[in-house]
Each structure stands twice: as structure tokens, then as C-alpha cells.
Amino acid sequence: MEIRAEHVVKIYEDAPTPTIPDLSLTIKDGELFTLLGPSGCGKTTLLRIFAGFNTLEGGEFYFDDRPMSSVPPQKRNIGMVFQNYAIFPHLNVRENVEFGLKMRKTPADEMKRRVDEILKTCKIEEYADRLPDRLSGGQQQRIALARAIVINPGVLLMDEPLSNLDAKLRIEMRTTVRELQKQVGITTVYVTHDQEEALSISDRIAVMKLGVIQQINNPMDIYLRPYNTFVASFIGFSNLFYGTVESVEGKTVKLNDDCILTIPELVDDVVAGQRVIVSMRPNEFTYAEKGLGMRVISSTFLGQNMCYKVEFIDSEALELEDENEIDEPMNYLQRRLADNEVVHIIPMADKVNVFTEDGEQSLIKGVTRNG
Amino acid sequence: MDKARIRVKWKPDFWFWTTLAITLVLILFLVYPLITLFVRAFQSSTGEFTLANFEKFFTHAYYMRGLYNAMFIGVVVTVFSIIIGAPMAYLMAMYRFKGQRMLDILIIIALLSPPFIGAYSWILLLGRNGFISNMLKVVGIKLPSIYGIPGIIFVLILRFYPYVYIYMKGALQKIDASLIEAAESMGCGPVKKLFTVVLPLILPTILAAAIMVFMSAIGDFGTIMVLGEGAQVLSTMVYKEYINEVGGNSNFASAISLIMGIMTLVFLFAQNYVINKRSYTMNALKPIRKSNFSKGMGILAYAAVYAIIIISMIPHVTILVTSFLPVEGKMFRAGFSLASYQTVFSMLGRPIKNTFVYCFIAIVVIVIVSMLVAYASVRKPNALTHFINGVTMVPYILPGAVLGLTLLISFNRDPLVLIGTSTIIIIALIIRRLPYTLRSATAIMYQLSPSVDEAAISLGCGPVRTFFKVTARLMLPGVFSGAILSWVTILNELSASFMLYNSKTITMSVTVYQYVARTEFGTAAALASILTLTTIISLIIFYTMSGDREMSL
Ligand SMILES: Nc1ncnc2c1ncn2[C@@H]1O[C@H](COP(=O)(O)OP(=O)(O)OP(=O)(O)O)[C@@H](O)[C@H]1O
Numbered sequence: 001m002e003i004r005a006e007h008v009v010k011i012y013e014d015a016p017t018p019t020i021p022d023l024s025l026t027i028k029d030g031e032l033f034t035l036l037g038p039s040g041c042g043k044t045t046l047l048r049i050f051a052g053f054n055t056l057e058g059g060e061f062y063f064d065d066r067p068m069s070s071v072p073p074q075k076r077n078i079g080m081v082f083q084n085y086a087i088f089p090h091l092n093v094r095e096n097v098e099f100g101l102k103m104r105k106t107p108a109d110e111m112k113r114r115v116d117e118i119l120k121t122c123k124i125e126e127y128a129d130r131l132p133d134r135l136s137g138g139q140q141q142r143i144a145l146a147r148a149i150v151i152n153p154g155v156l157l158m159d160e161p162l163s164n165l166d167a168k169l170r171i172e173m174r175t176t177v178r179e180l181q182k183q184v185g186i187t188t189v190y191v192t193h194d195q196e197e198a199l200s201i202s203d204r205i206a207v208m209k210l211g212v213i214q215q216i217n218n219p220m221d222i223y224l225r226p227y228n229t230f231v232a233s234f235i236g237f238s239n240l241f242y243g244t245v246e247s248v249e250g251k252t253v254k255l256n257d258d259c260i261l262t263i264p265e266l267v268d269d270v271v272a273g274q275r276v277i278v279s280m281r282p283n284e285f286t287y288a289e290k291g292l293g294m295r296v297i298s299s300t301f302l303g304q305n306m307c308y309k310v311e312f313i314d315s316e317a318l319e320l321e322d323e324n325e326i327d328e329p330m331n332y333l334q335r336r337l338a339d340n341e342v343v344h345i346i347p348m349a350d351k352v353n354v355f356t357e358d359g360e361q362s363l364i365k366g367v368t369r370n371g
Numbered sequence: 372m373d374k375a376r377i378r379v380k381w382k383p384d385f386w387f388w389t390t391l392a393i394t395l396v397l398i399l400f401l402v403y404p405l406i407t408l409f410v411r412a413f414q415s416s417t418g419e420f421t422l423a424n425f426e427k428f429f430t431h432a433y434y435m436r437g438l439y440n441a442m443f444i445g446v447v448v449t450v451f452s453i454i455i456g457a458p459m460a461y462l463m464a465m466y467r468f469k470g471q472r473m474l475d476i477l478i479i480i481a482l483l484s485p486p487f488i489g490a491y492s493w494i495l496l497l498g499r500n501g502f503i504s505n506m507l508k509v510v511g512i513k514l515p516s517i518y519g520i521p522g523i524i525f526v527l528i529l530r531f532y533p534y535v536y537i538y539m540k541g542a543l544q545k546i547d548a549s550l551i552e553a554a555e556s557m558g559c560g561p562v563k564k565l566f567t568v569v570l571p572l573i574l575p576t577i578l579a580a581a582i583m584v585f586m587s588a589i590g591d592f593g594t595i596m597v598l599g600e601g602a603q604v605l606s607t608m609v610y611k612e613y614i615n616e617v618g619g620n621s622n623f624a625s626a627i628s629l630i631m632g633i634m635t636l637v638f639l640f641a642q643n644y645v646i647n648k649r650s651y652t653m654n655a656l657k658p659i660r661k662s663n664f665s666k667g668m669g670i671l672a673y674a675a676v677y678a679i680i681i682i683s684m685i686p687h688v689t690i691l692v693t694s695f696l697p698v699e700g701k702m703f704r705a706g707f708s709l710a711s712y713q714t715v716f717s718m719l720g721r722p723i724k725n726t727f728v729y730c731f732i733a734i735v736v737i738v739i740v741s742m743l744v745a746y747a748s749v750r751k752p753n754a755l756t757h758f759i760n761g762v763t764m765v766p767y768i769l770p771g772a773v774l775g776l777t778l779l780i781s782f783n784r785d786p787l788v789l790i791g792t793s794t795i796i797i798i799a800l801i802i803r804r805l806p807y808t809l810r811s812a813t814a815i816m817y818q819l820s821p822s823v824d825e826a827a828i829s830l831g832c833g834p835v836r837t838f839f840k841v842t843a844r845l846m847l848p849g850v851f852s853g854a855i856l857s858w859v860t861i862l863n864e865l866s867a868s869f870m871l872y873n874s875k876t877i878t879m880s881v882t883v884y885q886y887v888a889r890t891e892f893g894t895a896a897a898l899a900s901i902l903t904l905t906t907i908i909s910l911i912i913f914y915t916m917s918g919d920r921e922m923s924l
């Protein structure tokens with residue numbers, strides 16, 4: 001089932017500004033689509049609009065061209081997985097999974113077949129007759145997943161389903177979710193604020209901020225070609241520098257006198273002398289004799305990487321909440337830089353991203369908000 | 372926002388209709404009667420506006436005496452209930468006590484037994500012809516009279532100290548052990564700890580319990596009717612004045628009721644103020660670990676606690692024993708006989724049947740209404756739910772006689788004559804005892820996660836169906852602790868039904884009172900034993916079914 005939202009508006013009664021001012025997006029049939037963004041940006045709000053638990057103050061959304069905003073939630077044929085599992089504590093595992101089928105008056109033999117099948121797929125058949133309160137968080141989340149999927153919903157909605165689990169189980173369960181979703185081929189909207197989780201399981205990601213979609217694209221493009229500086233620094237870390245377009249034909253951007261980058265993917269409609277922002281991931285650089293000077297503030301050994309907190313001294317680095325940061329993979333590391341040591345680096349011109357001076361828009365060819 | 376169409380569509384749903392219906396019923400049977408009472412209090416017998424009723428009340432020494440008696444009894448009973456109940460709760464919460472569970476049940480039985488049983492058995496023991504009085508007379512000792520104000524106070528203290536005990540024990544159990552440990556680590560000794568940490572934390576609870584005891588004491592009806600012997604208080608005056616006025620003109624009784632009602636309201640606000648403004652929300656993550664008594668203190672504590680509980684239990688044992696004694700005329704004889712029970716079952720089938728039928732209907736209605744209202748107030752709050760929650764606080768402490776009178780004067784003429792029907796008694800019982808269950812239902816509702824409802828809805832179960840299939844089912848265990856309290860108090864209700872009964876709708880507790888008044892103690896004892904036994908069985912069922920759950924008041 002395809003989900004299409006057109007100019008959706010959400011205004012909570014007691015909120016001064018609309019939580020979602022005007023949101024449009026299309027989620028393709030069968031894809032796992034993730035809503036990602038900082039806390040309070042409206043992910044849950046949007047998901048609950050799809051589910052029917054939130055009213056809609058403007059716009060409309062469609063499941064396969066059928067307008068849904070006036071369909072009551074119990075008639076939307078939705079599977080929903082909650083952060084706190086929301087298992088019915090008075091029913092055993094099997095009865096929990098049967099609940100939705102009973103509502104649909106499924107014949108007993110078919111119900112048994114489908115429940116058995118899904119219990120097996122979710123690896124919970126051995127607990128079928130147990131009451132849920134004695135099961136672990138991961139097992140409860142599997143019940144929730146089985147219960148949502150068994151009804152063959154048109155859409156599966158999940159609101160931070162893994163955030164109550166510990167780190168190891170979270171990684172294991174996200175594979176489960178991913179595999180199950182592909183196996184059933186069900187359109188899924190997945191909410192998380194964990195960017196690693198989003199990158200690893202999604203077909204496409206929508207990055208949101210204050211109820212506005214910043215970018216929609218597949219995980220790799222979101223990471224490599226962010227549409228604006230918010231996305232560049234929310235997903236992974238980016239060092240941001242002010243620079244100036246040196247030559248339009250040469251596609252060169254100058255960060256300081258010793259560091260002029262030739263960026264082949266730069267769009268054509270920049271003008272010489274235009275101020276831009278260049279973003280560099282912590283590992284997208286090479287050491288050089290001359291270039292961007294930086295002083296090491298501290299270093300942290302992270303296993304695969306050595307991570308340095310640094311201060312750029314002869315270029316216009318943007319002040320972020322965090323200090324600037326560079327990473328060096330351990331297998332390339334020749335020696336650990338000492339604190340206060342000054343070294344020079346050159347960003348990798350084919351990897352860095354360039355944005356307008358206000359950081360709102362990418363200046364790399366082919367990068368759009370709705371990729 | 373140009374593209375946004377603002378939709379403000381409001382459709383009345385199931386919850387709106389439900390709360391509206393409940394609101395209308397409450398307006399008819401609670402608000403309208405209260406207004407009637409108010410109006411009547413300012414009317415002369417011909418229906419003109421007058422202040423004469425109040426003038427009469429405030430200028431006659433007789434009535435002022437009733438007011439004074441009520442206040443005096445209230446204050447003394449409250450003070451002594453705290454003096455007995457508070458230390459007991461402290462000992463039981465802080466120290467390991469053998470037989471704690473049983474003691475708890477006994478204390479609750481003392482509180483919940485029929486309201487005049489204490490009075491009546493103390494008459495059997497210490498009255499003019501009482502067992503103990505007679506025994507002591509032989510040795511030449513004359514005890515002070517159990518009749519009159521001192522006796523009333525004695526009996527009421529034994530009945531109401533459990534309020535203080537239960538409230539305070541609940542609060543003490545909510546104190547986090549780390550608070551106490553923190554105090555100790557800062558060098559706070561046991562006595563200092565009590566006064567600087569524990570007491571301030573539970574002071575609001577003590578005040579709330581004090582108000583509860585005070586209101587119950589001045590609203591008490593049964594004990595004073597039995598032991599009063601001419602001593603009058605406000606609630607008995609309401610009844611007597613109503614009976615005395617010929618032609619059912621009840622304006623003066625209404626005026627007295629209004630005075631009581633206003634006192635009640637003042638205390639209701641005081642209680643709310645105390646609970647809202649002064650209470651600290653505590654939820655012990657780590658409850659206080661009970662310590663063991665040191666030898667000397669242990670003996671003292673056990674002696675004190677058991678003595679009080681044994682004294683509280685004397686009336687119940689007395690009644691049970693005397694119900695099996697043979698009776699000759701109006702005197703008990705030594706021996707064993709089931710004659711009293713034979714009388715009860717051959718002659719008093721009607722009150723027994725009435726009691727159980729009324730109680731059953733009332734408790735079913737109470738549970739259903741409480742669950743609906745609790746759900747609506749927590750999940751879909753609106754003006755109606757606020758109204759319901761506010762207005763049902765009134766019968767929580769309004770004296771039963773006053774509530775009975777309001778119904779009496781409101782439904783004794785056209786267009787709606789209900790007096791003399793079982794309906795009006797059941798309504799009185801429901802309105803009077805709804806608050807316990809409503810409170811516990813609301814409390815449990817706050818603990819249920821809305822996502823469980825939403826899960827059911829998203830699985831295709833409509834919202835109303837979800838309520839009955841899932842939410843209500845999950846509420847039940849919590850509702851149960853309030854419902855048991857409603858049930859037991861309905862079973863033993865006297866003051867409101869006393870105003871409303873007739874020979875067809877008479878209940879067990881009213882019958883017991885009648886037989887006590889006629890000094891047919893054997894029959895009264897048998898009937899009272901049946902009541903007490905039902906109460907005890909209900910409580911035992913509650914405790915076995917609910918595991919460790921505490922009774923919530
Ligand atoms: N029922 C409500 N009434 C009023 N405001 C609300 C309500 N629910 C959410 N909000 C507000 O709307 C904004 C978006 O909330 P939402 O729950 O959608 O955030 P979120 O992106 O899911 O955040 P998180 O990652 O913390 O779950 C927040 O500012 C929140 O305070």
C-alpha cells in the first residue's frame with residue numbers, strides 16, 4: 001500500500017505554533033520508511049495521524065488513493081507496534097496474537113494456521129501459552145510484532161519499537177524487524193531518533209526538524225549527500241567551514257590561502273566570491289604540509305578509530321555545540337598526535353559537501369530535498 | 372497556513388452520552404435534592420421565605436446543645452483516635468509484628484461493622500443490666516454509665532481510630548527508606564528522626580484522617596440513637612424533627628440539615644486543601660525495612676497493640692456469643708440455643724433478602740458507573756467529568772441522615788414519588804457509597820497505559836468495544852479494592868436508609884436497630900452476627916483474591 005500525505009497540518013490545542021505546519025510525502029508500496037529527527041520534532045505526531053489517534057487540522061493523506069482522515073482508527077487495517085509493547089497483560093501470547101483476527105471474525109482453522117505461522121516466524125512459539133508478564137522485553141516486542149503483522153495490515157506503524165531494549169538486543173531485533181518486513185513485503189513507517197538504527201534498516205529515511213521534512217532519501221545518499229547542514233550534522237558528525245567560491249568554471253572553493261579545493265560536483269549556478277559552507281566528515285581528509293591548521297585539544301581511543309577533538313586555527317570553522325572532531329582509522333594510524341600539537345589537513349574534495357551560506361541548501365549537483 | 376483547512380468538527384461520542392447520562396442522574400438525585408433542602412430550610416410551613424427556622428435553631432438552648440454535643444464528641448473522638456491510631460500505625464509500619472495480617476483485618480472489621488453494634492454490645496456488657504456491670508455489682512463496684520456522652524465517645528473512638536491507623540500506615544509505607552537513611556547518616560537519632568523527617572512527611576495524612584474521623588463522628592447516627600438516652604446531636608435531631616413535624620413538613624429538619632451540610636462543605640474544602648496543597652507525592656522505590664523490637668519495647672508494644680485490638684473486638688465476640696444464648700422473655704440464660712436464629716429466619720426473611728438484593732444491585736451499578744466515569748475522566752476529560760468528580764465528593768462526607776432527608780423531601784410528591792420504594796433506597800446507597808469505588812477506579816486508570824487501548828483499536832476493535840474487552844478487564848483488580856469498601860459499607864448502612872425505609876423496604880441494619888430499641892437482644896444479636904459474618908467473609912475474600920493489595924480508603 002502506498003501512503004501519500006498532502007499538506008498535512010497538525011495543531012495541538014495548547015501549542016503556540018503548529019507542530020506540523022505543512023507536510024507532504026509519499027511512501028512507496030512495500031518499503032521500510034523511517035522518520036528520523038531530534039526529540040519533539042513531530043515524528044510520533046505524524047505516525048499517530050496515520051494511525052488515526054491524532055486529528056488532522058489540515059490537508060489529507062491517502063492509503064492507495066483512498067482519503068483516510070475520516071476513517072476511524074479501527075477501520076484503517078493498520079498494524080501498530082508501540083515503544084512500551086502494549087501487550088494485553090490479561091491474555092496469553094497466543095490470545096494476544098489472535099486478538100486482531102478475532103475482531104475480523106477469521107474462521108478458527110485459518111486463525112490457528114496463521115497464528116502458528118507467525119509465532120514460528122517471530123520465534124515465540126514456545127511461549128504461546130504463557131502470560132506475557134513473565135517474558136523478557138525482546139520476547140514481548142516479538143509478540144507485539146507478531147500481533148501487528150498477523151492481521152495482514154496494509155501498513156505497519158512502529159514508534160521507537162526498540163528503544164526499551166538493551167544495546168545488543170536492539171541490534172538483534174532490528175535485523176528481525178528488517179527481515180520480517182521484507183519477507184511480508186508490508187509498507188512500514190518506522191519512527192526512531194537513533195540514526196544508526198535508521199541508516200541500517202531503512203529503504204528510505206525522512207529527516208525531520210520542527211515538523212518540517214529536511215530531506216528524504218536512501219540511507220547512503222542521506223549520509224553522503226545531505227541536503228542541508230542540519231542533516232549533515234544530525235546524521236553522523238560534520239565539521240563545517242565557511243569558504244568562498246574562487247572560480248566558477250574551475251569549481252574551486254577556498255577555505256584559506258593554503259587550502260583551495262576543486263569540487264567536481266559543485267553546481268554551475270554559483271558566482272565567484274559567493275560565501276558557502278563546506279562540510280567535512282571527521283575522516284574525510286588527508287594530512288598535508290600546508291592546508292587547514294588545527295590544534296589537537298584531546299584524543300580518545302575508540303577501538304577502530306582514534307578520535308581527536310581539535311580546534312581549527314587558520315580557517316573559519318563554524319561554532320557547533322560540539323567541538324570539531326576528526327577521526328583516524330587505527331589501521332592507518334602512524335602515531336598518536338599529542339595534545340596541543342599543530343598539524344595541517346586537506347579535506348577530500350570529492351567527498352565534502354557544499355551548502356549555501358545559510359546552510360539551508362546543498363550546492364552539489366543532483367542533491368534535492370526529495371531525493 | 373493558506374492551504375490548511377482548519378477542521379473543528381466535534382461529534383458527541385459514546386463517552387459524551389455516558390457522562391451526560393450520569394450527570395443528569397446525579398443532578399436529579401443529588402444536586403436537585405440538595406437544592407430542595409436549601410430552599411426548604413428558608414421556608415415557612417406555608418411556603419414563604421423566612422429565617423425563622425434558623426432563628427429557632429440558634430435561640431433554643433436545646434438545639435444549641437445538640438450542636439455543642441456534636442462538636443464536643445467530634446473533637447474528643449478525633450483527638451483520641453489520633454492518640455491511639457497514629458502510634459499503632461507507626462509501630463506496625465516500622466517494626467516486624469507477629470500476626471500483622473490478622474491484626475489489619477481485625478482493625479478493618481472494627482471500622483466496617485454495623486455502626487451501632489459497638490454501642491449495643493457495650494450495653495450488653497456495661498449497661499444497667501450488663502454482664503460486667505452485674506458481676507461488678509456483686510463485688511460492690513459501680514461503673515460509670517455507658518449511656519450518654521462519655522459512653523458515646525468511648526464507643527466512637529473504638530470505631531474510628533482505624534481510619535487514622537489505615538491512612539497513616541499507608542502513608543508510612545510510601546516513605547522511601549533512603550529518606551530515613553539519609554537522615555540517619557546525617558546523625559539523626561530515632562526520636563529526632565521521627566519528629567524532623569517522618570512526622571512532617573505524614574502530617575498531611577494525619578490531618579486528612581483527622582478530618583475524616585471528625586466528620587464521621589459528628590455524622591454518626593446509630594451509636595447515638597442507641598446510647599444517647601436523651602442526649603441529642605445534630606444528626607439524630609434531623610431525624611426526630613422530621614418525625615415530629617406533622618404532615619411531613621420538614622422545613623426545620625431541613626434547616627438543621629443545611630447547617631450540617633455547610634459544616635460538611637467547610638470540612639470538605641479543608642480536606643481538599645490539605646490533600647492538594649500539603650501532600651508530597653511519594654512512591655517508595657525502596658520501602659522502609661522493618662526492624663525488630665528490642666526486648667523490653669517489644670513486650671510493651673505487643674501488649675498495647677493487642678490490648679486495643681482485643682477491646683475493639685469485644686463487641687463482635689459478645690454479639691456472636693449472645694446470639695447463641697437461650698432467651699427467656701428479654702433475658703439471656705446460660706446454655707446454647709439456636710432459637711434466636713430460628714426467629715430470624717422465620718420472621719425476618721424480608722430484611723435479609725432486601726439487604727442482599729439492594730446491596731447487590733447497588734454494587735453492580737457502582738462498579739459500572741465508576742469504571743465508565745474513571746475512564747472518561749482520565750482519557751476524555753471534559754466539563755461533565757469534572758462536574759461528576761466534584762459533585763460525588765459531597766456524599767463522601769455528607770452525613771447519611773442529611774442525604775436521606777434530601778431524598779425524602781425531594782421525592783415525596785408529584786411528579787416523582789419514590790418514597791417507600793426500593794428504588795429510592797438503592798439510589799441512596801449508590802450515591803452514598805459510590806465515591807470509594809470511583810476513587811480507586813480513577814487511581815488504577817491513571818496507571819494503565821493508553822497504548823494498550825490504542826493497540827486494541829488498531830487491531831480493529833472499536834473504542835467502546837475496547838473499553839469493555841480490554842480496559843475494563845484491566846481495571847477490575849484496582850476497582851476491586853474500592854468496591855469491597857463500598858460493598859461492606861452498603862451492607863452496614865444505617866443512617867440514610869433509616870430516613871427512607873418502610874416495612875416493605877426495611878434492611879437488616881435497620882431491623883437490628885429496631886430490635887435493640889425494643890430490647891429484644893437475642894434476635895438483634897443473631898441478625899447482627901449474620902451482618903458481621905457477611906462483612907468478615909467479604910473481607911477475607913478480598914484479601915485472598917487480591918494478594919498483598921492494601922485496602923484503599
Ligand atoms: N497531546 C499533545 N498536546 C500538545 N502538544 C503535544 C501533544 N503531543 C505532542 N505534543 C508536542 O508536539 C511536539 C512533537 O511531539 P512528538 O511526540 O510528535 O515528538 P517526537 O518527534 O515523537 O519526539 P520523541 O523523539 O521525543 O518521541 C512536541 O513539541 C510535543 O510537546
Ligand SMILES: [Mg+2]
Nearest residue numbers: 043044045159
Ligand atoms: Mg515520539
